[in-house]
Amino acid sequence: MFAWFQRLLPHSGDFYAMFERHGSATIAAAEALDAMARGSVDTATAVRTIRDREHDADEVIRDVLHAVRQTFLTPFDRGAITSLINAMDDVIDEMQSAANAVEMYDVKAFDPQMQEIAAITLEASRLIVEALPLLRDVARNGHRLHELTGQLVALEGKVDTLYTSGMKSHFQATRDGAKTLDFIVTREIYKHLERIADAFEDVANEIDSLVIDHA
Numbered sequence: 001m002f003a004w005f006q007r008l009l010p011h012s013g014d015f016y017a018m019f020e021r022h023g024s025a026t027i028a029a030a031e032a033l034d035a036m037a038r039g040s041v042d043t044a045t046a047v048r049t050i051r052d053r054e055h056d057a058d059e060v061i062r063d064v065l066h067a068v069r070q071t072f073l074t075p076f077d078r079g080a081i082t083s084l085i086n087a088m089d090d091v092i093d094e095m096q097s098a099a100n101a102v103e104m105y106d107v108k109a110f111d112p113q114m115q116e117i118a119a120i121t122l123e124a125s126r127l128i129v130e131a132l133p134l135l136r137d138v139a140r141n142g143h144r145l146h147e148l149t150g151q152l153v154a155l156e157g158k159v160d161t162l163y164t165s166g167m168k169s170h171f172q173a174t175r176d177g178a179k180t181l182d183f184i185v186t187r188e189i190y191k192h193l194e195r196i197a198d199a200f201e202d203v204a205n206e207i208d209s210l211v212i213d214h215a
Contacts, residue, residue, distance in 0.1 A: 113166030
Protein backbone atom coordinates (compact mmCIF):
# COMPACT_ATOMS: atom_id res chain seq x y z
CA MET A 1 0.00 0.00 0.00
CA PHE A 2 2.77 2.45 0.89
CA ALA A 3 4.66 1.72 -2.34
CA TRP A 4 1.46 2.44 -4.32
CA PHE A 5 0.94 5.69 -2.38
CA GLN A 6 4.55 6.73 -3.03
CA ARG A 7 4.07 6.43 -6.77
CA LEU A 8 1.16 8.86 -6.63
CA LEU A 9 3.10 11.61 -4.87
CA PRO A 10 5.38 14.06 -6.70
CA HIS A 11 9.11 13.41 -6.57
CA SER A 12 12.07 15.69 -6.99
CA GLY A 13 15.52 14.41 -7.79
CA ASP A 14 15.66 11.89 -10.63
CA PHE A 15 17.50 9.12 -8.84
CA TYR A 16 16.75 6.63 -11.60
CA ALA A 17 18.50 8.80 -14.18
CA MET A 18 21.47 9.21 -11.86
CA PHE A 19 21.72 5.45 -11.33
CA GLU A 20 21.66 4.98 -15.09
CA ARG A 21 24.34 7.66 -15.64
CA HIS A 22 26.55 5.79 -13.21
CA GLY A 23 25.82 2.55 -15.02
CA SER A 24 26.91 4.11 -18.32
CA ALA A 25 30.23 5.13 -16.79
CA THR A 26 30.71 1.65 -15.37
CA ILE A 27 30.09 -0.17 -18.62
CA ALA A 28 32.46 2.17 -20.49
CA ALA A 29 35.17 1.43 -17.93
CA ALA A 30 34.49 -2.31 -18.20
CA GLU A 31 34.78 -2.14 -21.99
CA ALA A 32 38.19 -0.48 -21.64
CA LEU A 33 39.33 -3.09 -19.09
CA ASP A 34 38.22 -5.93 -21.35
CA ALA A 35 39.92 -4.40 -24.39
CA MET A 36 43.15 -3.93 -22.43
CA ALA A 37 43.14 -7.55 -21.24
CA ARG A 38 42.57 -8.81 -24.79
CA GLY A 39 45.32 -6.56 -26.13
CA SER A 40 43.04 -4.70 -28.53
CA VAL A 41 43.90 -1.32 -26.99
CA ASP A 42 47.12 -0.08 -25.43
CA THR A 43 47.39 0.09 -21.66
CA ALA A 44 47.79 3.87 -21.45
CA THR A 45 44.59 4.51 -23.43
CA ALA A 46 42.60 1.96 -21.42
CA VAL A 47 43.84 3.27 -18.07
CA ARG A 48 43.02 6.83 -19.07
CA THR A 49 39.51 5.83 -20.13
CA ILE A 50 38.88 3.95 -16.89
CA ARG A 51 40.09 6.90 -14.82
CA ASP A 52 37.94 9.36 -16.77
CA ARG A 53 34.86 7.21 -16.34
CA GLU A 54 35.60 6.78 -12.64
CA HIS A 55 35.66 10.57 -12.33
CA ASP A 56 32.29 10.69 -14.12
CA ALA A 57 30.96 8.18 -11.59
CA ASP A 58 32.24 10.31 -8.73
CA GLU A 59 30.21 13.23 -10.09
CA VAL A 60 27.12 11.04 -10.04
CA ILE A 61 27.80 10.05 -6.43
CA ARG A 62 27.93 13.71 -5.44
CA ASP A 63 24.69 14.40 -7.29
CA VAL A 64 22.95 11.48 -5.60
CA LEU A 65 24.07 12.46 -2.11
CA HIS A 66 23.00 16.07 -2.71
CA ALA A 67 19.61 14.93 -4.01
CA VAL A 68 19.10 12.61 -1.04
CA ARG A 69 19.61 15.55 1.31
CA GLN A 70 17.34 17.88 -0.67
CA THR A 71 14.48 15.56 -1.68
CA PHE A 72 11.46 15.33 0.59
CA LEU A 73 10.08 12.08 -0.86
CA THR A 74 12.53 9.59 -2.37
CA PRO A 75 11.51 6.54 -4.43
CA PHE A 76 13.26 4.24 -1.95
CA ASP A 77 14.47 4.60 1.60
CA ARG A 78 17.38 7.05 1.73
CA GLY A 79 19.64 4.40 3.20
CA ALA A 80 18.79 2.02 0.35
CA ILE A 81 19.61 4.68 -2.24
CA THR A 82 22.99 5.50 -0.75
CA SER A 83 23.81 1.81 -0.20
CA LEU A 84 23.04 0.99 -3.84
CA ILE A 85 25.01 3.88 -5.34
CA ASN A 86 27.95 3.20 -3.04
CA ALA A 87 27.95 -0.49 -4.04
CA MET A 88 27.84 0.53 -7.70
CA ASP A 89 30.70 2.94 -7.15
CA ASP A 90 32.80 0.21 -5.56
CA VAL A 91 32.64 -1.67 -8.88
CA ILE A 92 34.19 1.13 -10.91
CA ASP A 93 36.62 2.00 -8.09
CA GLU A 94 37.92 -1.57 -8.18
CA MET A 95 38.27 -1.36 -11.96
CA GLN A 96 40.41 1.71 -11.50
CA SER A 97 42.48 -0.04 -8.84
CA ALA A 98 43.09 -2.93 -11.24
CA ALA A 99 44.04 -0.54 -14.02
CA ASN A 100 46.39 1.35 -11.70
CA ALA A 101 48.11 -1.91 -10.74
CA VAL A 102 48.54 -2.89 -14.39
CA GLU A 103 50.10 0.49 -15.10
CA MET A 104 52.29 0.53 -12.01
CA TYR A 105 53.71 -2.96 -12.58
CA ASP A 106 53.95 -2.41 -16.34
CA VAL A 107 52.02 -5.59 -17.12
CA LYS A 108 52.30 -6.37 -20.83
CA ALA A 109 50.47 -9.69 -21.15
CA PHE A 110 47.43 -11.17 -19.45
CA ASP A 111 46.73 -14.80 -18.61
CA PRO A 112 43.74 -16.46 -20.29
CA GLN A 113 42.08 -16.49 -16.85
CA MET A 114 42.65 -12.75 -16.48
CA GLN A 115 41.18 -12.16 -19.91
CA GLU A 116 38.14 -14.23 -19.00
CA ILE A 117 37.67 -12.35 -15.72
CA ALA A 118 37.80 -9.06 -17.63
CA ALA A 119 35.19 -10.40 -20.06
CA ILE A 120 33.01 -11.44 -17.12
CA THR A 121 33.40 -7.95 -15.65
CA LEU A 122 31.99 -6.53 -18.86
CA GLU A 123 29.17 -9.07 -18.87
CA ALA A 124 28.32 -8.23 -15.26
CA SER A 125 28.35 -4.51 -16.03
CA ARG A 126 25.86 -5.10 -18.83
CA LEU A 127 23.59 -6.99 -16.44
CA ILE A 128 23.73 -4.08 -13.98
CA VAL A 129 22.94 -1.62 -16.77
CA GLU A 130 19.96 -3.77 -17.78
CA ALA A 131 18.74 -3.90 -14.18
CA LEU A 132 18.90 -0.18 -13.40
CA PRO A 133 15.99 1.02 -15.59
CA LEU A 134 13.85 -1.78 -14.16
CA LEU A 135 14.10 -0.09 -10.75
CA ARG A 136 11.65 2.50 -12.05
CA ASP A 137 8.92 -0.06 -11.37
CA VAL A 138 10.24 -2.67 -8.96
CA ALA A 139 6.80 -4.15 -8.33
CA ARG A 140 6.32 -4.97 -11.99
CA ASN A 141 9.93 -5.92 -12.72
CA GLY A 142 10.78 -7.80 -9.54
CA HIS A 143 10.99 -11.21 -11.20
CA ARG A 144 13.38 -10.02 -13.92
CA LEU A 145 15.49 -8.12 -11.40
CA HIS A 146 15.81 -11.29 -9.33
CA GLU A 147 16.93 -13.20 -12.44
CA LEU A 148 19.58 -10.60 -13.18
CA THR A 149 20.94 -10.57 -9.64
CA GLY A 150 21.11 -14.36 -9.72
CA GLN A 151 23.23 -14.14 -12.87
CA LEU A 152 25.53 -11.61 -11.19
CA VAL A 153 26.08 -13.91 -8.23
CA ALA A 154 26.80 -16.83 -10.58
CA LEU A 155 29.38 -14.76 -12.44
CA GLU A 156 31.13 -13.94 -9.17
CA GLY A 157 31.43 -17.69 -8.58
CA LYS A 158 33.02 -18.14 -12.00
CA VAL A 159 35.57 -15.46 -11.17
CA ASP A 160 36.49 -17.27 -7.95
CA THR A 161 37.18 -20.42 -9.98
CA LEU A 162 39.27 -18.53 -12.53
CA TYR A 163 41.21 -16.78 -9.76
CA THR A 164 42.08 -20.12 -8.15
CA SER A 165 43.03 -21.69 -11.46
CA GLY A 166 45.21 -18.78 -12.53
CA MET A 167 47.01 -18.47 -9.22
CA LYS A 168 47.61 -22.23 -9.04
CA SER A 169 49.21 -22.21 -12.49
CA HIS A 170 51.55 -19.38 -11.54
CA PHE A 171 52.44 -20.95 -8.22
CA GLN A 172 53.38 -24.22 -9.88
CA ALA A 173 55.51 -22.34 -12.41
CA THR A 174 57.43 -20.50 -9.69
CA ARG A 175 57.58 -23.05 -6.87
CA ASP A 176 61.29 -23.64 -7.44
CA GLY A 177 61.91 -19.99 -6.56
CA ALA A 178 62.30 -18.76 -10.11
CA LYS A 179 60.45 -15.61 -11.13
CA THR A 180 59.18 -14.95 -7.60
CA LEU A 181 58.63 -11.27 -8.43
CA ASP A 182 56.46 -12.25 -11.39
CA PHE A 183 54.32 -14.32 -9.06
CA ILE A 184 53.89 -11.41 -6.64
CA VAL A 185 52.84 -9.07 -9.46
CA THR A 186 50.45 -11.65 -10.89
CA ARG A 187 48.87 -12.21 -7.48
CA GLU A 188 48.32 -8.46 -7.14
CA ILE A 189 46.53 -8.22 -10.49
CA TYR A 190 44.35 -11.24 -9.73
CA LYS A 191 43.49 -9.78 -6.33
CA HIS A 192 42.19 -6.58 -7.90
CA LEU A 193 40.24 -8.43 -10.58
CA GLU A 194 38.59 -10.63 -7.98
CA ARG A 195 37.58 -7.57 -5.97
CA ILE A 196 35.66 -6.25 -8.97
CA ALA A 197 33.60 -9.44 -8.94
CA ASP A 198 33.01 -9.15 -5.20
CA ALA A 199 31.79 -5.59 -5.77
CA PHE A 200 29.23 -6.49 -8.43
CA GLU A 201 27.91 -9.23 -6.18
CA ASP A 202 27.34 -6.51 -3.57
CA VAL A 203 25.34 -4.56 -6.17
CA ALA A 204 23.24 -7.67 -6.75
CA ASN A 205 22.55 -7.93 -3.03
CA GLU A 206 21.48 -4.27 -2.83
CA ILE A 207 19.10 -4.70 -5.76
CA ASP A 208 17.68 -7.85 -4.20
CA SER A 209 17.01 -5.91 -1.01
CA LEU A 210 15.02 -3.35 -2.99
CA VAL A 211 13.02 -6.11 -4.64
CA ILE A 212 12.24 -7.67 -1.28
CA ASP A 213 11.13 -4.34 0.18
CA HIS A 214 9.15 -3.01 -2.78
CA ALA A 215 8.07 -5.82 -5.13
